[in-house]
Amino acid sequence: MKVLLYAEATRLISKSGIGTAYKHQMEALRRAGLDYTSDWEDEYDIAHVNTVGPGAKTVVQHCKRKNIPVIWHVHTTAEDIKNSFIFSNFYARVSRNSLKKKYAMADHLIFPTHYTETVIRNYGIHVPGTVISNGVDTAMFKKDVDKAQKFRERFGIKGPIVLGVGFPFKRKGIHDFVSVARRMKDLTFIWFGARITSVLPREIRQILKNPPENVIFPGFISQEELVGAYSAADVFFFPTYEENEGIVVLEALSCECPVVVRDIPVYENWLWHGTNCMKGHSNEEFEKIIKALVADKSLGLKIASEGRKTALERDLSEIGKLLTKTYESVLRRCKG
Incomplete structure (x- = not known):
């Protein structure tokens, strides 16, 4: 099994939580022994999408045409856009419907917490999903x-x-x-x-x-x-x-x-x-x-x-196991 780990504008998000989560996924899959690519034009069996911009939508549509299952990782909600940057409250109001349409395109959703799952379910989205922490590298982040x-x-x-x-x-x-x-x-x-x-x-x-x-x-x-x-x-x-x-x-x-x-x-x-x-x-x-x-x-x-x-409990080695289990489950469901 080969996985596409996709995020757009990686340089722009590198100092954000989404950027960190994306790097965590790479390390988690490496520890789990899974092959992955960040090139959406490559060959892969399943796509794991992290962002919600136009590039992500293009990748998802590409996967749909190729009959490749898509997992969308819910890092972004209308609620967590509010009170952030200039005009963010206006953007939060208009983004809810856009996010709803995008996440509904996925075959499976990953939520960092049960709270995030509750938020998204309240949008009226019924795509199957799994709660998996973004994780932490406990070997790196330890008291020194x-x-x-x-x-x-x-x-x-x-x-x-x-x-x-x-x-x-x-x-x-x-x-x-x-x-x-x-x-x-x-x-x-x-x-x-x-x-x-x-x-x-x-x-x-x-x-x-x-x-x-x-x-x-x-x-x-x-x-x-x-x-x-x-x-x-x-x-x-x-x-x-x-x-x-x-x-x-x-x-x-x-x-x-x-x-x-x-x-x-x-x-x-x-x-x-x-x-x-x-x-x-x-x-x-x-x-x-x-x-x-x-x-x-x-x-x-x-x-x-x-x-x-x-x-x-949320070390990246454990996250790698959970991601592997989720990928295998989604592949079985979508490919029969």
Whole structure:
């Protein structure tokens, strides 16, 4: 069996969650011993599509003509487009029907979480599907004391660190991250993520341009440096309002960095408050939780240890097995 792993505009999405998920699929299939190609004009038995642009639609139509089964990976929903870039709310409104038509063309869907499946089913899409995490490379993302020290030295930080990672979108809660930082001036807050300021609303551009003294926005960093950041941080604070999974959350869990998230549906049934993470509903709650984790190292260690177990369940080797099983099932169903 040979698989097409397809994503368009790979350079453009390379610093995004979709780009990371795409790379994860390549590594997962390599570990599973499956042959794959990224060239849609190549020969292959099944197509696994990751993006929703015009190129993806062309590939799907090509596969339909060739009687090649298509799996569409649901990374994009109308809900997670909102409150991101300029005009994103308008685009979210008009994109729902477009996404519905595209996903309905597939023979099978892959959802990163049960939450994403619920969202898509509410669109009225009844294509068969499977829930498979985007996964995390637990061998790469593991706590590293040396990298943590280098990270602290690079930024000259001796005290507690609160870390955030992702595009600085309002949807990701960047404004709440900064608001909580203003309340906790004795801690250093750092948010890593590509600063695509040209597409950000004025409100967010102003936050990035004039942050509080204890907030740093260094931009995008390499995975190796990110391991150092997760390893050095006392708390990973991710107050996002909408996600389909959150690969950065998996990375933080894998590096045994205590995770604090907003209590939203995507985290139900795999992240549990007080066990493998801490959840809050407001900035006041986030402040209390972060203070507790910084003050009580034993609580942080307990949360972090359970978080690592959660990440190991989603290691790319396990994802490779699940993808293989799904491909084989879809091929049997579609080819008889």
